[in-house]
Amino acid sequence: MNIVIVGTGYVGLVSGSCFADKGHHVYCVDNNQSKIKDLKNGIIPIYEKGLKSLIDRNTANGHLEFTTSLKDAVGEADFIFIAVGTPEMTNGEANLEYVYHVADELSEVLDDTRYRVIVDKSTVPIGTAYEVRKRIARNIPTAAFDVCSVPEFLKEGSAVHDTLHPDRIVIGTDSEKAQKRLVELHRPFSNQLFVTDIRSAEMIKYASNCFLATKISFINEIANLCDAYGADIKEVAAAMGLDKRISPHFLNAGLGYGGSCFPKDIKALINMADQVDYDATLLKAVQQVNTKQKYRVISHLHNVFDHELAGKKIGILGLAFKPNTDDFRESPSLFIIHELVKQAATVVVYDPVVGHKARLPDKVEIMEEVTSVFDHVDAVVLMTEWPEFIHLPYESLKHKMRTPVVIDGRNALDPVELKNNGFIYHGIGVR
C-alpha cells in the first residue's frame, strides 16, 4: 500500500516508520523544512527508544521517504493520515487550525484518479472528521474518498513498542469500503481491532486519556490523605491494584501528570462539555487536583525550611515530563523550577537528555554531570524517575550537600535506605 503521513511529530514518525516496517511505502510529510532536511540526513528530532534504527532500516530499503511537498506525496496514496498537532487554545479548546489547514491543502492537491482513505490520527474533538471531509470535498466534489478516525494511543518512551503491540486499535468509520481497507492495513499490528462509528472513535480517545488522568488524580488525592494520616500510598496502591477491576497500572502517586496529552485533552473535553452546556464536574476536579499536586513538593520544602526558600540552593533531578523521553511539554519540573525561582531560591538542574533544550529562567544553572546537582545544595528534588537517578550513590553524595534533604516527587527512591543513611526524606504519601 502507499501511505502518506502528514506531520512528523511523535505520532507521524512512529506510525510512519512502523507501517514502512510492515512493507508499505510511506511518505512522511512535514511543512517544517529543517525537520525534513534533518530526517533526510538521518537526524531524528525526538529521543525515542528504537526509532532511529527503525527509520534507518526503512529509509535504506526505500520503504520510508521524507518530503515537504504534500502534492508530490499524495499522487499514488491509498491512505493519508493526518497526524499534526492539536494544541490547546487559551480557553482550553483544541486548536484545529493545523488539521484544517491539511484538509484545505488536500482539497487543492488531490485528484479523482483513485479512491483514498483519509484518516484523522490527531486527537480531535467529536465532529472534526465531518468538517475535514467537507473541506476536502470543496475543490474535488467528484473525488472518491472517505474520512475516518483512527486515534493514536502510543505513550512516549515506549512509542515504538506500543505501536507494534497495541492493546487495541480503534477504527471509526461510516464506510464499509474504508473499514475493509483499514482493517486489512491494521490487522498485522493487532487482533484487537475495534470498529465503530466516527464520533465514538473520536470520543474513545478523549475518554481513555481522561480516565487515566482521573486515576492519577485519584491516587494522588489518596496519597495526600496518607500523608495526613500516616499511611503509606505505595502499600495502599499495591493492594488496590491486586483487584482486577482496579488494575495496578496508573496508580503511581507523585506530583501529578504532565506531557503533551493529558493536560490539553482534559481541557479540550471540558471545553466540549461546555459547548453543550454540560458541567463536567469530575473532569474539572481531576484538573484541580493535578494543578494543586505540584505544590506538594514546594510545601514539603516549606515544612523542612520553615517556610523560607529565599537564598536556599535546590538541586533538581529531571526536566522531562517522564523518563525515557526528551519531551518537557507541560513538565511539572518546569513549573517547580519557576516557582522556586519566584521564591528567590537558587536552582541547579540535571536531566540526561533534555539538557539545554528546555527554556528555563536565566538564573537556573544546567549541570553537565548528575553528581554536580548535589554540590552545596540545601535539598535535592527528584522530578523525573530516570533509572540513573534511582541508583545514585546517595550515601556518598550526601557529603556534598549543605543539608541532607531529599524530596521525592515520584516516590521512586527507597525511603528506608535514605533515612538509614541520615537523609531527611519526603515522598508523596509515603512513610
Ligand SMILES: NC(=O)c1ccc[n+]([C@@H]2O[C@H](COP(=O)([O-])OP(=O)(O)OC[C@H]3O[C@@H](n4cnc5c(N)ncnc54)[C@H](O)[C@@H]3O)[C@@H](O)[C@H]2O)c1
Ligand atoms: N505525542 C504523543 O505521544 C501523542 C500520542 C497520541 C496522540 N497524540 C496526538 O497526535 C497529534 C500529533 O501529536 P505529536 O506530538 O506527534 O505532534 P507534534 O506537535 O510533535 O508534531 C506535529 C508536526 O506536524 C507538523 N505540521 C503542522 N502542520 C502541518 C502541515 N500543514 N503540513 C505538514 N506538517 C504539518 C509540524 O511541523 C510538526 O512537526 C496530536 O493531536 C496529539 O494530541 C500524540
Ligand SMILES: O=c1ccn([C@@H]2O[C@H](COP(=O)(O)OP(=O)(O)O[C@H]3O[C@H](CO)[C@@H](O)[C@H](O)[C@H]3O)[C@@H](O)[C@H]2O)c(=O)[nH]1
Ligand atoms: O501512575 C502514573 C502514570 C503516569 N503518571 C504521569 O502521567 C503523565 C503521562 O504519562 P503517560 O501516560 O505514561 O505518557 P504519555 O506519553 O503522555 O501518554 C498518554 O498520552 C498519550 C497522548 O494522547 C496517549 O496516546 C497515551 O495512551 C497516554 O498514556 C506523566 O507525567 C507521568 O509521570 C503518573 O503520575 N502516575
